[in-house]
Amino acid sequence: MRNLLNFLAKYNNLIIFLILEGLAVYLLSTGNNYHNARVVKGIRGTTRRIEQSLSNTRSYFRLREINQELALENIRLKNAIDELTKKEDQLFFSVTDTIYHQKYLFSKAKVIDNSINKQKNFFTINKGKKQGLSVDMAVTSDESAAGVIVGCSDNYSIAMSLLNLDFRLSARIRSNGYFGSLSWDGRDNTHAVLSEIPQHVPVNVGDTIETTGYSAVFPEGIIIGTVCSIEKPGGDFYKIDILLQTDFRKLYFVDIIGNLMKTEQIELENSFQ
Amino acid sequence: MINSILRYSLIFFLLMLLQVLLFNNIEFSGYVNPYIYIMFILLLPFEIPSWLLLILSFLTGLVVDFFCGSPGMHASATVSAGFVRPHVLRLISPRDGYEPGSDPSMIIYGFNWFLLYTLVIVLLHHFVLFYLEVFRFTDFFRTLLRVMLSSIFSISFILLLEYARRGK
Numbered sequence: 054m055r056n057l058l059n060f061l062a063k064y065n066n067l068i069i070f071l072i073l074e075g076l077a078v079y080l081l082s083t084g085n086n087y088h089n090a091r092v093v094k095g096i097r098g099t100t101r102r103i104e105q106s107l108s109n110t111r112s113y114f115r116l117r118e119i120n121q122e123l124a125l126e127n128i129r130l131k132n133a134i135d136e137l138t139k140k141e142d143q144l145f146f147s148v149t150d151t152i153y154h155q156k157y158l159f160s161k162a163k164v165i166d167n168s169i170n171k172q173k174n175f176f177t178i179n180k181g182k183k184q185g186l187s188v189d190m191a192v193t194s195d196e197s198a199a200g201v202i203v204g205c206s207d208n209y210s211i212a213m214s215l216l217n218l219d220f221r222l223s224a225r226i227r228s229n230g231y232f233g234s235l236s237w238d239g240r241d242n243t244h245a246v247l248s249e250i251p252q253h254v255p256v257n258v259g260d261t262i263e264t265t266g267y268s269a270v271f272p273e274g275i276i277i278g279t280v281c282s283i284e285k286p287g288g289d290f291y292k293i294d295i296l297l298q299t300d301f302r303k304l305y306f307v308d309i310i311g312n313l314m315k316t317e318q319i320e321l322e323n324s325f326q
Numbered sequence: 327m328i329n330s331i332l333r334y335s336l337i338f339f340l341l342m343l344l345q346v347l348l349f350n351n352i353e354f355s356g357y358v359n360p361y362i363y364i365m366f367i368l369l370l371p372f373e374i375p376s377w378l379l380l381i382l383s384f385l386t387g388l389v390v391d392f393f394c395g396s397p398g399m400h401a402s403a404t405v406s407a408g409f410v411r412p413h414v415l416r417l418i419s420p421r422d423g424y425e426p427g428s429d430p431s432m433i434i435y436g437f438n439w440f441l442l443y444t445l446v447i448v449l450l451h452h453f454v455l456f457y458l459e460v461f462r463f464t465d466f467f468r469t470l471l472r473v474m475l476s477s478i479f480s481i482s483f484i485l486l487l488e489y490a491r492r493g494k
Binding site: 107 | 347354377380384387391398409468
C-alpha cells in the first residue's frame with residue numbers, strides 16, 4: 054500500500070498527463086467521425102450564437118457582392134421560367150401523371166460558419182431537422198458541388214466540405230462519361246483530384262467534370278469543375294487535377310438537395326450484395 | 327492571489343478573442359494556421375503546481391476545440407505542451423535560477439531566453455496538433471512543412487504580443 058502511494062506521489066504528473074491525454078484522444082476518436090458528428094453537434098450548440106453574430110457581421114461587409122450574386126441568379130431563373138413556359142405551350146401533357154414522382158427536394162440555406170484552412174473542413178448552415186434537412190443530403194453552391202450534410206440539430210446542420218480529406222465523390226467526365234473517384238489532397242482550396250480514370254480514356258485540359266448519380270447523394274450532372282492538368286503516375290490510371298467550380302472562400306448561399314428515393318435505392322442495392 | 331487570478335483570466339480571455347476572431351480566420355494557402363492561444367500556457371507563473379498546469383492546459387485546448395469544432399485535437403496538443411513545460415524550463419534555466427515570485431517574461435529573462443522557450447513549446451504543440459489533424463503519415467513532409475510555417479508565424483505573433491505586454 055505504501056509502495057503504491059509512493060509510486061502515485063512520484064509519478065502523479067505523468068498519471069494526470071496520461072489521463073487527460075487519454076480523454077482528449079477519446080474525444081478525438083469519437084467526435085470527428087464521418088457519420089458520427091454527435092459530439093461536434095453538441096459542442097457546436099454552445100458556440101453557435103457567437104458564430105451567428107460573426108456571420109452577420111461578415112455578411113454585412115459582403116452585401117454588395119451578395120447582391121450581385123442574387124441578381125445574376127435571378128436572371129438565370131427568369132430565363133429558365135421563360136424556356137419552360139414556352140415548352141408548355143407547345144407540348145401536350147397529362148395533368149395526373151401517375152408515373153412521375155418527385156425525386157429530389159430542394160431547399161436554400163445560408164452558411165454561418167465555414168473553414169477552408171484545415172485538412173478536414175466543415176461548414177455550418179442555418180437550417181436543420183425542423184426545416185426538413187437530414188444527414189446525407191447534398192449541398193451545392195451556385196449549381197456546383199460543395200459538400201454533404203453529416204449532422205443535423207433542430208435548426209442547424211453541419212456539412213462536410215469538399216475540402217476534407219475524408220470526402221469521396223463519384224465523378225465523371227461529361228464529354229465521354231467515364232467515371233472515377235474525386236477527393237481532396239489537402240493542398241489547395243481551389244483544386245481537387247480525380248482518380249481511377251483508366252489511361253486509355255481521352256482526357257483534355259478544360260473538360261468538364263460532373264457528378265454521377267451513383268452514390269444516391271448528389272443528383273446526376275452537377276458540375277464539379279474543369280480539368281486543370283493530367284498526370285500519368287505509372288500504373289493504369291490517370292491522376293487528374295481539377296479546378297473546382299465552387300469558390301469555398303466565399304461560400305454563402307447554398308442549395309440543399311435531398312434524394313427522396315435514396316432509401317429505396319440503397320435497400321435494393323444492399324439486398325444484392 | 328485573487329489579483330493574479332484576475333490577471334490571468336484577462337490574459338486568457340484576450341488570447342481566446344484574438345485566436346477565435348482573428349487567427350482562426352487567416353486563410354493563407356492552407357499552410358499557415360497560427361495558434362497563439364498557447365501563449366497562455368507559456369505565461370503561467372513558475373511556481374504553478376504541475377497538476378494545475380496540466381488541467382489548465384486541457385481546459386484551454388478544449389475551449390479552442392469548441393470554436394474549431396474539433397473535439398480533443400487542441401486539448402491533446404495543449405496538454406502535451408503543458409506536460410513538457412516544467413522540463414523545458416528546467417533545461418533552459420539561467421545560471422542563478424529563476425527569481426522567486428516572477429513569471430516567464432521577456433523583460434526579466436531577456437529576448438534570447440524567451441525566444442528559445444517559445445520555440446521549443448510552440449514547435450512541440452504544433453507538431454502534435456498538425457499530425458493529429460491529418461492522422462496519417464502519408465505526405466509526412468508536407469505536414470512537417472505546415473508545422474514549420476505555422477510555427478514561424480505563431481512564434482512571431484507571440485513575440486510581438488510579448489513586446490506589447492512589456493510596453494504596458
